[in-house]
Amino acid sequence: MKPADPSLLHAIEAVVPGGVRSRAVDRLAMAHDASHYLLVPQAVVAPADAGQLAGLLRVAARHGVALTFRSGGTSLSGQAVCGGVMVDTRRHFREVEVLDGGARVRVQPGVTVRQVNARLAPYRRRLGPDPASESACTVGGMVANNSSGMACGTESNTYRTLESLVLVLLSVSANRTCEIGMSRATGRPYRHLLEVVEELTRPR
Numbered sequence: 001m002k003p004a005d006p007s008l009l010h011a012i013e014a015v016v017p018g019g020v021r022s023r024a025v026d027r028l029a030m031a032h033d034a035s036h037y038l039l040v041p042q043a044v045v046a047p048a049d050a051g052q053l054a055g056l057l058r059v060a061a062r063h064g065v066a067l068t069f070r071s072g073g074t075s076l077s078g079q080a081v082c083g084g085v086m087v088d089t090r091r092h093f094r095e096v097e098v099l100d101g102g103a104r105v106r107v108q109p110g111v112t113v114r115q116v117n118a119r120l121a122p123y124r125r126r127l128g129p130d131p132a133s134e135s136a137c138t139v140g141g142m143v144a145n146n147s148s149g150m151a152c153g154t155e156s157n158t159y160r161t162l163e164s165l166v167l168v169l170l171s172v173s174a175n176r177t178c179e180i181g182m183s184r185a186t187g188r189p190y191r192h193l194l195e196v197v198e199e200l201t202r203p204r
């Protein structure tokens with residue numbers, strides 16, 4: 001198992017105090033997702049908020065190390081494992097705010113689908129996507145994978161039920177969060193998303 005670079009760990013600890021795990025047991029515990037791949041991360045980092053995540057992005061860019069996000073770890077094709085630095089977004093980012101009598105919900109990415117649906121149940125509402133992994137998979141992982149499920153098909157999959165996203169991006173001059181709208185009609189946010197990323201990361 002490749003040892004973690006001490007200067008990298010030190011720099012990460014400075015921006016995510018108390019949120020870095022680099023013992024062998026921590027790294028090996030996160031070396032699998034639900035796929036057949038085995039990749040051992042150099043460290044597992046759990047930022048507590050968007051500010052810490054922005055700091056982590058800066059450190060990773062400075063050290064030329066790749067960050068891989070991981071939430072429920074239920075991905076089936078190795079999306080949630082890496083040999084670089086793993087960012088655990090399930091430990092924090094767990095707020096849920098029900099809006100408009102349950103017609104909309106503002107959710108942080110570390111909340112599981114089941115937890116969101118439990119909050120929506122009194123309003124007789126639920127999220128569109130219904131992955132069979134709903135007890136363990138989270139909103140962050142669902143958005144990244146555009147998850148669907150047995151009943152929702154492609155009509156109510158994740159992209160088609162998203163209204164907006166808040167992104168934390170690394171720009172050359174500054175880190176910002178950015179809220180983008182998604183097209184429910186076309187269900188094709190990526191074109192728009194890539195335009196936004198390109199604009200925010202363009203050198204000034």
Ligand SMILES: Cc1cc2nc3c(=O)[nH]c(=O)nc-3n(C[C@H](O)[C@H](O)[C@H](O)COP(=O)(O)OP(=O)(O)OC[C@H]3O[C@@H](n4cnc5c(N)ncnc54)[C@H](O)[C@@H]3O)c2cc1C
Pocket residue numbers: 033034068069070071072073074075076079080089109110130131132133136137138139140141142143144145146147148149150
């Ligand atoms: C038993 C089982 C049943 C399943 N059933 C279904 C199903 O019915 N339908 C379906 O579509 N899928 C299904 N899946 C696949 C999987 O559960 C889904 O894709 C799920 O939404 C992944 O969510 P997660 O929280 O586990 O994400 P993870 O596996 O942790 O991560 C998934 C991807 O999202 C990225 N990511 C995670 N959090 C963030 C974040 N905060 N910001 C940016 N990127 C992030 C990761 O880097 C990774 O690329 C199933 C899997 C299992 C094991």
